[in-house]
Amino acid sequence: MQDKKIIWHKVLLNKKDLPEGRVKTVTADHKGICLTHYEGKFSALDNRCPHQGGPLGEGSIENGMLRCPWHGWDYHPCTGNSPGGFDDGVDTFPIKEEGDAIYVGLEEEPAHQPTVSDIMVETMVNWGVTKVFGMVGHSNLGFADAMRRQENKGNLNFYGIRHEGAASFAASAYGKLTGKPAACFSIAGPGATNMYTGLWDAKVDRAPILALTGQVKTQVVGTGNFQEVDLVQGFNTVAEFNQRVQSDSQHAELMSLAIKHAILKRDVSHLTFPDEVQEQYAKTGAKVKTPEKRITSLEIAPPIAAVNDAVSLIKKSKRPVIVMGHGAREHKKAVVEFAESLNAAVVTTFKGKGLIADGHTLGGGVLGRSGTPIASWFMNEADLLIVFGASFSNHTGITPKKPIIQIDFDPLALSKFHKVEVAVWGEISRTLAIFNSELKGHINTEDQGPEIAARWKIWKAEKAKRLLERSDKGISSIAVFETMNKHTPEDAVMCVDVGNNAYSFGRYFEPKNQDFLMSGYLGSIGFALPAAIGAWAAVGDSRPVIAVAGDGGLCQYLAEITTLVKYNMPIKLIVLNNDELGKISKEQRAGEFDVWKTSLSNPNFADFARSCGAWGKRVEKQEDLETAMKELFRQPKAGVLEVITDVNLI
Known part of the structure; x- marks a missing residue:
């Protein structure tokens, strides 16, 4: 039998980077290697401890033995053998030194064999779900790897967010704008539960959405395993279609049904993937599915x-x-x-x-x-x-x-x-x-x-009177939106948060040819910024995307400004900062309660934006507002315009 070809991988540029008596984790192709330097010799061991998969490269050499960092089992740092003759050593790999560099030799990696995840992701892409917002983690790596392959082929875009709630809001906004589903993606347990609010936003506003969650291995479901949550049971109230993917599922058909339900019901579909199923090889002859002749026309004639x-x-x-x-x-x-x-x-x-x-x-x-x-x-x-x-x-x-x-x-x-x-x-x-x-x-x-023209004349005269109201505490919301009326691009997609900023927006901003997205029935604070991410994924650079938020809403997902920068999303964010949950204060007064716990302590949002790599400017005087607004819309990259406003001038 012919020997398999050995491929040499450079894993260390300079031997001085691994001193005597130390170990480190390196990667050769897709293989994790524990590289050791002991008694003047460099050695390469399999990085996975055979007991629980602990990373040996994060361990240390103690008394001449390499100790696993997870449970303390010992291995010889050169041979990988266990002391006492136990048959649980680790494999070793050939090493060669060339100059100051260290190389590890591995057998040539075989061609990729399609997995269950490959079949399901390709089916998902065929059905038009090509935008995914989420976070890669330990219980969804197999499915994530299948998405990576599709993205490398140019068939899919994955946007790594900073909080899974932002992922589901982004996918919800995408569905509201396009009528088509995008996907949100998370690990098991807390990652999945973080998506819950955005999924409810999509559900009650009738936006199609696909939720994809990792899950712990099937064998430990129900045992109280780390990060185990019964996700099928947990998503029962929000998901119209809600299934756990199993080894013997009809995998392409299951993905097709999930997306079909999302589209036709304009609702939430959820699939959860046990860890071991994601990496399972697809059945021989397994084929991907397409939507051809699977969706009926919705042109219903009335009775x-x-x-x-x-x-x-x-x-x-x-x-x-x-x-x-x-x-x-x-x-x-x-x-x-x-x-x-x-x-x-x-x-x-x-x-x-x-x-x-x-x-x-x-x-x-x-x-x-x-x-x-x-x-x-x-x-x-x-x-x-x-x-x-x-x-x-x-x-x-x-x-x-x-x-x-x-x-x-x-x-x-x-x-x-x-x-x-x-x-x-x-x-x-x-x-x-x-x-x-x-x-x-x-x-x-x-x-x-x-009559319409006459009523508009009366209302515009009233707005002009309100514009004359000034305050030492900040600029009026009326002035902010009147300035936006002059300078907002006519074809923009605008994402609005909740609170006084939204009420003023609805009343004072005069739309031309813009589209508007909001958290309608759920009325969830924090919607605007992640929604803008979803809107940009839908329209790209073909249209401007603008988010309008209050200080309370923006702080819910403030870190997503880094997402704008990472993916070069030229989204413009206008934040009305009055250091208060003004809508709640108003409701407390209306209910004859004392105003309580609605004051806020905010960062300088413009400074924060600049620290993330975006453009940022703060406006404190009304006479500076128009110039700053023009500057915001001229920016080629993400920008944050912070306007200090008076909570009472709405």
């Missing part, structure tokens, strides 16, 4: 009776008002064209902000607590509300006192909280095509355009 009832109401209406929610995002052009045919005002929910520009002749701004008086005025003056893709949350405040036609693709969303006059189950664009056909020549509505 005829519902169409007839809706058309009848619209024909009678003189002052219809259209309400657009986040669920109408993919159909905003069709909805606006429908509004133009009716000459009807269009208002949006906060999550739907920007689906029609405030400058459009029929645009009435945001409805509800984060909205404008324009939107609420038109709702109150309407004789019919036509609602597309909205969920009727308390925050939005769509009145049940007006006749309502509700159109949604989800039958459970129809009449969810109260009865509506006409509930229309159907895909929005398909439904509108039918409406337009039935209504042709039968529209008798008033032109609301002149």
Whole structure:
């Protein structure tokens, strides 16, 4: 039999780097080596102790023996033999010295044999899940290695974040923006549980998302092993699809089903991978899957009776008002064209902000607590509300006192909280095509355009008065967003946090052609910065990405500024710093409680950004705001503009 080829690997540049009597860990190809220097001789031992896999290169030579750092077992530093004749020594490898360098000889590494992880990752990529946010660790290394191979082929992008919660928020934002799932990735135990909040954010806002978690080895599940959490049980409430991958699973099919559920249900899918299954060789003949002929068209036509009832109401209406929610995002052009045919005002929910520009002749701004008086005025003056893709949350405040036609693709969303006059189950664009056909020549509505212009004039005069309010404590939020109205790129993707900064943003920022992402139903503080990471992964450098946060929200995931720098994400972050959880203080006063524990101690965020390698500037005077804002948007790299604001000027 022919001997296998020996490949020599340089593992030490200079022998002086390993003094007599010392050991160190080196790597040759993929092999971990314990390199020793004892009695004038260099030797190479397998780095894994045969008992628990302890790293011998982190041990020490004591009394002429190499001692394992984990449990103290001894090996000869040159031969790898155990004392006393025990049959648990470690393998050794040939050494050669050339000049000052040390080389270790290993048999040529065999070609990679596909693993279960390879089959599942390639299937994932085929289904279009090519963006992954997460953290590599000891219980997910096999799956991570399979993703590495796909990234090396240019098929996948992996973004290593600083906290798994940021990973799930980033993937949630990606799903909200694109309608397609990205993946978040973690180790077992605490890594997986850290993702929980972002997964709930995706779930309640109906964003598709794929959660991938490592798990301890199957043989120790249920024994209280280190970092063991029953992840299938733990994710039951948040995941629509929730499975542990097993040795005998149909691996490509399991990944296909997970992604199919995420897409069609617009929900969370979770797969957890026991450590040993990740590295298991794929079955002979195992094939990857694709989505070809696995996804049905979602162009659902509404029932005829519902169409007839809706058309009848619209024909009678003189002052219809259209309400657009986040669920109408993919159909905003069709909805606006429908509004133009009716000459009807269009208002949006906060999550739907920007689906029609405030400058459009029929645009009435945001409805509800984060909205404008324009939107609420038109709702109150309407004789019919036509609602597309909205969920009727308390925050939005769509009145049940007006006749309502509700159109949604989800039958459970129809009449969810109260009865509506006409509930229309159907895909929005398909439904509108039918409406337009039935209504042709039968529209008798008033032109609301002149009234909209008049109401905007009143509101802008009010904003101008508020802009005159000044304070020694800081700049007003109104001034911040009025400056943003002038200088924010019109095609930006904007990610908004929660709190007073979000309320002021909803009320004062006037969208043009921007997209907006927020933690809608969950209302989770800290969303903005990791969401911007997800948005950038979706659009790259084709569009500007901007995050707007308060000081309380930013500190939740402040370290992710280093992620922006690492991956050259030119995201712009505007932070309103008032040293307070201002929204909570406001709620305490409204509830007639004492204001308690809402003050904050903050870093200088601009200095922190610069320490991470980003651009940073702090603004304390209103007259400096416009110049600083222009400078921020000119930056070619990540930037943080910190604005010192007065918590009372919102």
